[in-house]
Amino acid sequence: MTTSLGPMAPGDIRTRAQIRQEFGGSPQGGICPSDEKKSVNLYSDPSIGEHVGYYDGWLAEEDELGPVFEYTGAGLTGDQTFDGPFGMGNRSILRHAEQGRKLRVFIRAGTIKGTATATHRYVGTFNLDQRLPYVWRKVRGENGEVRSVIVFRLRPDGAFKSSAADTIPAAKKTTVEFVQFQPITASMLNSGPATQGALSLPSQRQGAKSSARKRTTNASTEGVFVVSEAFNTEMSLRAATAASIAVRREAALTKSYRAHLEAAGHTVGAFQIRVEGLSSTLRTDLYDATSHVLYEAKGSSSREDVRMAIGQLLDYSRYVKTDAHPHEPRQAILLPAAPDPDIRVLLERHQIGLVHQLSDGQFTGPDFTAPS
Template sequence: MSIAFTWPIRTGEVFQHIRDITTLIGGGNSQSGITRPHGWRDVLVFSNPSAAERNGYADREGLQENGDYWYAAQGKQGDQQIDKRSNKSLLDTRNNGGAIRLFIYQVDSGYHYVGPFGLSEIPYIQTNEHPRLYAFCLTPQGADTRLLSKLTHSDKQLNTLHNTVRCEDWKPKSTLFAEIPEHSYESKRAQQLEHIQEQAFGEWLKQQGKSVLDLHLRVEGREITTDLFDSTDAEIIEAKSSNSRGHVRMAIGQVLDYVHNFNNRKTQVTDSLPPIAKPAILLPNEPEPDLTALCASLKIKLYIPAGISTEGFRELTKS
């Protein structure tokens, strides 16, 4: 049975030791990075980015491009058991409604409470095969995301990486099923379909004489990479493997986010890129008519394959 309680710690509060936190809330193991006080549904998670860097698991712990926070699963020797002991207590929050309370350690101050998180739609990813290693994917659910960025990047990094861009020659992603990572946020099959379509569209743009680039946007300490950037027509293109409503809605949010940050970059006056970019979405087929109308109202171009007997692509909407 779970005990009803009121969470006593405000977002942003700082504690010198884990035991100060477990003493305040009346339970929990102060020697563990994951702990659930007896009778609670909520789980406390303590992350130490500097220790992750020092001990070689920084690739499994930290802030991700999509805003999730990865937390390395427990288990130091051999294959990690994702459904055992403290790891299981994190997985249990999917069904018992418990919050994941994230604290991030800073060497000069202590443990900062960032706020409540939940497991992402894909709750964990496998990052290594031999031995088998995992990372939990934590999604903010009322947490202070600005504090999260600040705690995971230095002020210098935030200042350097905020609202800047970098470009490089476009390189098609691998379309080989075996080379697509297991920990992709979409299935390997969906990723493969998206990569195939993206490659065909990029090659088609180049055949039209367009300059195609890989565009990397640096925002709040994170680098966000777009699918395609047609610098000739100043279009940022988001590709999707499906024309379902969910995929189109996601693409709309992503591409408008990219365009907003590109158009408000610090180097807009000094770099050689177009000053303003426009949004576009690449789909494998026509979406429902109301979604086409929605994209048109937002001045988002829609591209789809020209047809079975015709090579290339065509526009459904014009920005």
């Protein structure tokens, strides 16, 4: 890799002082925003992250939009936050588009020979994933401390350079843990909603790829029960795509139905599932822990969306088990309006419940308010 001091390109190695000269930011810390350079510099050091219970890096599996780089937020001890002085760095990532700044990722490469001066490899420029910008996860640090961390999902925006060493390792055992709800409010973010600017569609396929992108062999399955922060936050995802419109509708629908279940005294959340041997994480839409019902929400009532929801329910349900409910959950699809009669027949055939919203905002469907 080159160490030239011309304009920085993905794969180049620099000291932090050299990075600051081009992209600004502070001389220390992992998340370093710069108003002047319109940049948020994200530094990752695998030797530190692994000791405190997390990995930054590429998911080994790409989705239909391409690669995802996961970056864990600021805070080495205790629960991470978006609130107050300890959440400043995390807020700068979440609001980078609104504030007109690019995310730039740097990974610790080593030191200058004969000195203690650290060097960092430039990976490239990123934006937050507009479909799922971040998730909460529970990790166990070096001292056994169990804490909640914020994992940002980054999409390349232009050229990037990946390395086999940057791929997140596959899960090695099955774990299911409850993650405490972490509400995110506008007041925590100091002004307005979480993001008011567009989370632009990435140009992630422009980068050079390494052999690390190949699929890994199966090793384990890991499921984590979480309560989704997305249900409690208004996030504007203003992109001129049908996909982002569907995301908004689905999020609003899920949030409304979550409020309906909570009004009935139910505990609700979602599951995060790490499939054995894969570094990516599956995530359900809504789980009613009181009645043990798994919901898959869709932003439209089309046949195509219902088919997808059925497949997701069949996939996820085998993992959704708890000590209180050791069997698979009942299944239901949550839609914004009534589907065609033929779709109802299809769902009945597979014993999948149908809940849909009425014109007055109320919901109709099977009564799942009683425990199974």
